[in-house]
Amino acid sequence: MLPDTTPVTPDAHTLALRLRFFRIDPGVLARLAALRPFAERTMSDIIDRFYEHLLSQPETRDYLDDPALVERLKRKQAAYFLGMFRGEIDLAYVQGRMKVGAVHAKLAVATQWYVGACTHYLQLIHEHLHRERASDEERRASFEAIERIMHFDVSLAIDAYIARHHESRLRHQEAIRELSTPVIRVHDRVLLLPLVGTIDSARAQRVMESVLVRIGEEHARVLLLDIAGVTVVDTQVADYLLKTTSAVRLLGAKTILTGISPQVARTVVELGVDLTSLYTRNTLSDGLDLALSLLDKQIRTIDQERV
Amino acid sequence: MTPGAHASSTERLQIEAEADVVVVRRRARELAIAQGFDAFAVAAITTAASELSRNVWCHGGGGHALLETVSDAGRVGLRLRFIDEGPGIADLELALRGGCSTGRSLGLGLSGSRRLVDAFHIETSPGEGTTIEVLKWARFPH
Amino acid sequence: MSSIPILRIRGHLLVPVQPDLSDEVVNRLQNDVLEAIAGERDRSGGLLLDISGLQIVDTYVARVLADTASMAALMGRRTVLCGMRPEIAATLVQMGYLLEGVCTALDVDDGLDLLGLPR
Structure with missing residues (x-):
């Protein structure tokens, strides 16, 4: 209504x-x-x-x-x-x-x-x-x-x-x-933003704003930014990603960029975009491991004999 | 003048001293909040107001700002104009690229402000002073 | 003229920054903070700039705050900028001002965690 x-x-x-x-x-x-x-x-x-x-x-x-x-x-x-x-x-x-x-x-x-x-x-x-x-x-x-x-x-x-x-x-x-930018809390102080589809400047701005607000609300220390579903990663998109991670850093949190396919890795390097200042991982699950280690936590198998 | 935007009230503020920069940006912030701007838009227009009035004070040798609330077809906004009769900007292209760092500013004042607003218009020529007009519309909350 | 409050907490210096800083006040803040660092006998603690109350930042204010952090670092104080608001972060980044090299934390608590106990 x-x-x-x-x-x-x-x-x-x-x-x-x-x-x-x-x-x-x-x-x-x-x-x-x-x-x-x-x-x-x-x-x-x-x-x-x-x-x-x-x-x-x-x-x-x-x-x-x-x-x-x-x-x-x-x-x-x-x-x-x-x-x-x-x-x-x-x-x-x-x-x-x-x-x-x-x-x-x-x-x-x-x-x-x-x-x-x-x-x-x-x-x-x-x-x-x-x-x-x-x-x-x-x-x-x-x-x-x-x-x-x-x-x-x-x-x-x-x-x-x-x-x-x-x-x-x-x-x-x-x-x-709003629907196109769901920010998900995956663990205490860890947020996930799965980006899907095409990203233009208006959307990039909106994504950045909602991520920053959620980080404040959730008191998150780590943001997992998964770009596996992004159609095209060009210099423009890479620039948006860098801006978002910079703003996240200004707030006092860290960004881990995940879902980097071989193709995206190739384009990024060929375009000369410098992503070396960022934490990056190939898969979301590797990213999650890294996120937890940044919080001094880890996922491990429970020792059967002790249960 | 920005086409399609009707002004409903105009305030004129002098910019003669550093303290006036604070007055202008505080007033811009108040007006933005009163117009229903969200926190991001408030910060953007307030910062642009600060950069541009600093510009008038530092480089224009003083001048004034005009603050206007505007409306058009159901949306509301804020239009700010910064006017000085200083030396003007010799290399406008360089200044807008953000490469012009003089004195107190970082060189990001003009280029940065432009990225914070919906419309940006500048008129300047050497010896003729500078007029900069910016416009920002309110968006709907998150 | 009011002075800049500088608090001591667990061996660190904590500076709460007010909502709107005029050029004059931000310059005084830089000066007072550096003076306070010089006057401290115990130099092992860090410096926390609490900017959670700061509502308006332009590139000048941002630069003076970043410079203060670098200067404090030169004097042997690790500095953390704590509690920047989302809209301020977005605005600075949009303007192309990324404050590279400045250490940040979500709030003073996180900043204290980051600095750890004074050696």
């Missing part, structure tokens, strides 16, 4: 730019404020019909299966509706609108239903405006003002959707990376 996300809100500067782009100027805001009595008068009918519409559509009905929930949402909707006729758009307003988007994103309401519902909303407002006693010119200007602020609100909601999507994508990438 993903934790709640708070999308990044625009600052005063980007808010001003956005308002300008939507052509929401003080005149439009004043018109919206003047429409407040109209909004208060028509609100309950608009909202009732809006939910009738949502409940008549299979795509949106599923989200609204509880009558108590619908009542609660209608009350929230009323506050949302009146919010458009405040005559003011500040950062708190933006935050509120983005939060509405974030809630819908969290409930996995697809953007098509969200935007579609807003269009229907606008239509209901339009019908009511037509019944108002006013000149055509007045009605047109009023509707334009409402249209602009509603589209402005939708743009904020979409931003919140995108922010949420972006964050969950990053978290997935993180989870995959």
Whole structure:
């Protein structure tokens, strides 16, 4: 389960730019404020019909299966509706609108239903405006003002959707990376990192960081770094390995590089990479023996007669 | 300016003395923590801030730093700019390779800082001073 | 101006390093440590620099600490840098600063193990 996300809100500067782009100027805001009595008068009918519409559509009905929930949402909707006729758009307003988007994103309401519902909303407002006693010119200007602020609100909601999507994508990438670098405690104060597959700079960095953190947590003195499963060992990869072992050494632990195949040994020497400062072993099991001897321990067969 | 990153607040700090280097890096650290940087990213941006403000003080004859929190499409970051009106860097390529060791620095200041951040931009010419901009994004915790 | 605390433990000198060292303080630390070594009658113990509290290290601070270790070694004191934080180690290595030749330990306990009892 993903934790709640708070999308990044625009600052005063980007808010001003956005308002300008939507052509929401003080005149439009004043018109919206003047429409407040109209909004208060028509609100309950608009909202009732809006939910009738949502409940008549299979795509949106599923989200609204509880009558108590619908009542609660209608009350929230009323506050949302009146919010458009405040005559003011500040950062708190933006935050509120983005939060509405974030809630819908969290409930996995697809953007098509969200935007579609807003269009229907606008239509209901339009019908009511037509019944108002006013000149055509007045009605047109009023509707334009409402249209602009509603589209402005939708743009904020979409931003919140995108922010949420972006964050969950990053978290997935993180989870995959995490899976690809398992650090295993094989003995008291001995950790094993079996590296498998290809290593690029981002992964190398992640591997180094998780190894260092685990060494601290486990108080490990020896790290077995097994590279038997690494697809290609070139100068770049050798450099990552050296960096990791250097950082491990700075912490006060030792690295034993194991799983060095004849082929890897050949490449490393041919490339002129100096690994002589490192403890290296051909197999993991030899590496483990060395790790234990560094801790003044050893594995031996129990003398049968003494048992 | 780094494309795609919106600044939400900017702080300006003078760098006129050695003690100012400490002030800049402490403030960078505070901002990084407040932005939700993980420990590795905090250390990286703090160290880059230290190296680059030391650069302003040692080689640029003083100047100032601009610290900005930035955001873009759901991610947050920190953008730091270091500005001096000193002699500039004559051999930029050498300095960025890490071969330029003068006075107090190890010669790893510029090249090292570049490896610690997500974006690194430098403008310099002899006699015109130096402006270095770095950007680091917050990642998600381990 | 506060002085650098230098403790004696089992015949060794132990220096706890504070979270953020200004150039001035790290230089004073080097100076005070070398003075303390010179002033000791018993020279057989080692020197432990406890950097577990150190939150910010740049190449200057790292170099002065490494230099201090080398200088202490020249004066006959084996030196161990104890308790470097993971993020500091990663940062230094990323910058290409590997502190080769400096002896390290996970913490002061391990550092004491490494130095053993004074001869």
